[in-house]
Amino acid sequence: MVKTALRIRDARIIDPFRGVDDVGDVWIDHGVVVEPGTIHPETTFDAHGLWLVPRITDMHVHFRDPGQTWIEDVGSGSRAAAAGGFTQVMTMANTDPVVDSPSLVAWLAERGRQEGLVRILPGAAITRGSEGRQLTDFYRLKAAGAVGFSDDGRPVESAAVMQAALAYSRTVGAPVINHAQEMSLSRQAVVHQGAPALEMGLAGAGELAESLMVWRDVQLAGATGGILHVAHVSVPHSLEAIRYARDHGWQVTAEATPHHLFFTDEILREWGYDPVTKVNPPLRPGAFREALQRAVASGLVGVAATDHAPHAADEKSLPYVEAPFGIAGLETAIGALLTVLLHSGLMTPLALFALLTVGPHQVLRLAYPGLVPGAPADLTLIDPDREWLVDPKAFYSRGHNTPFSGQRLRGRAVATMLDGVWTMLDGEVSS
Ligand SMILES: [Zn+2]
Structure with missing residues (x-):
């Protein structure tokens, strides 16, 4: 080139x-x-x-590399990112093996450079093997190029571990990104606990399954002075926790996904038991979606991130209860966000694109001056x-699992x- x-x-x-x-x-x-x-x-x-628009960034993607490269790898993920309009992504560490060593961090960034299609900012795990027990070596991981720490896919269940992680985040100057989910309230859940779930006989989790842990994390961030970023926030009580943290001047930020901003759990009725709607946290009722849209429009939530989670077709054709969670989101994100936030009149172009540019740069403490010489x-x-x-067959991602299939954006x-x-x-x- x-x-x-x-x-x-x-x-x-x-x-x-x-x-x-x-x-x-x-x-x-x-x-x-x-x-x-x-x-x-x-x-x-x-x-x-x-x-x-300069330096459009997605700070939450799953490229399945190393370990599950038939689902996605750095090559196909990079192509999906470029096709979707992204120039920078942060990869989540829940691969096989988990990204918990400096050598894997360096390897991922190097693989990104070899493909040459998108800047890869590796995320590293909070705990060894993402098992929730022993902290990884944040200092050496950051020195190797990790920009943030997350066991995403799994919550940090122990408050003591989370407290230590947040204290460490402050020392190294990089955020801890938690997948907030109180497992004791949601272990069997596959959807939001609402009317569609009830009618379909699917086990649901309610608002507290997310917000309890967000409140816990926010209080720990306040107590430690740590740097907390809440991944894929989706319920009003979580937004209140984030507002509380902001009012106290604590270092707490959050992201919303295009699918939580776009869909409600009513879409379950349309797709029936097709697991393209199965995502974690689940799609929520209309009132939750509107609260999330307002939070993004007001700047309370300063980042939009896809949680791009491709899955192989044979996995996503399993029965709803057994299918994995996730949506392949890189190639629909900009269309979905413009449709639901911009063309609706909710946000200006400058405010909308801040969610994909300066927002993630601030969270990850990255410098970019904008389009200057x-x-x-x-x-x-x-x-x-x-x-x-939207036709998922035309995606560059190997994952075609998306409820945006057939949507006009x-x-x-x-x-x-x-x-x-x-x-x-x-x-x-x-x-
Ligand atoms: Zn997650």
Whole structure:
């Protein structure tokens, strides 16, 4: 891949890193942004009518690599990310083996560089083997490139372990990201405990199964001065905990997924016992979804993250109760978020894209200056009004498990650039 000198002309530049929303040009040379007019571009890309957003980041993906590479691997996950408009992802550590050693952290980042399609920020486990007992070596893991710590897929059940993890997070300056789920209230649960679950005879978990642990974690963050990030928040009581933490000035942040912002548990009726709707935490009732949308619009929840969780077709065709949890989310995220938050009038483009750019950068303590001379040319061109029908068969991800299948979305990434090189153009990922 050659790094040519390039001019992107007449784009609507939405740069949440600088708070800029303005039509203009971006000039790129040798992989970085340069001052307009200072080079002779070999090509000009006419971006009239398109939005240009720098460094779109998904801080919650599962690439199943190492260990389950037939489901997804760094290659297919990177292609899915580029296709979806992402230039940076944080991988979760619940692979096989679990990412709990510095060598695995370094290996993942290197695999990402070899593919060259998306920056991979490895997440490392909070506890050895994600077994919830003994803390990993945060200091050495961070030195090897880990940007945060999570046993995601499993909650940290022991309050004592979580307390120690949060104290450690403060020392190393990186967040602990907990999958908040009180197992004693939800061990059998496959959906939200609501009317659709009752009618279908499926075991559900209620609001407390999530919010009890979020409140616990928030109090531990307050007591330790630790850095807490709440993964895939989905119920109002959890949002109240986050507000409480913010009012006290504690270091607590949270993310919401596109599917929790888009769907309610009513979708269970539509899909019946097809496990494409099976996700953890489960899809929630309408009032919960609206509370989540308000929390995102008000800035209480400052990050949108997909929880991209691909599964093999044979697993997702198991009976509902046995099928694994998860949705392949990278290739529908931008369309879903624009449809439900932007075209609804709930958020401005600048505020919406902050959820995917400056939001995750702040949580992960990463520096990016926005589109200024010298900055790596990581950017995405978006057609905000492109209407399209989701067809999982066209995904680059190996996971086709998604309730967005057949949905009409409005807004789509049409080109993605990493370090000045197009990784996706017109829906085609470069090989
Ligand atoms: Zn999780």
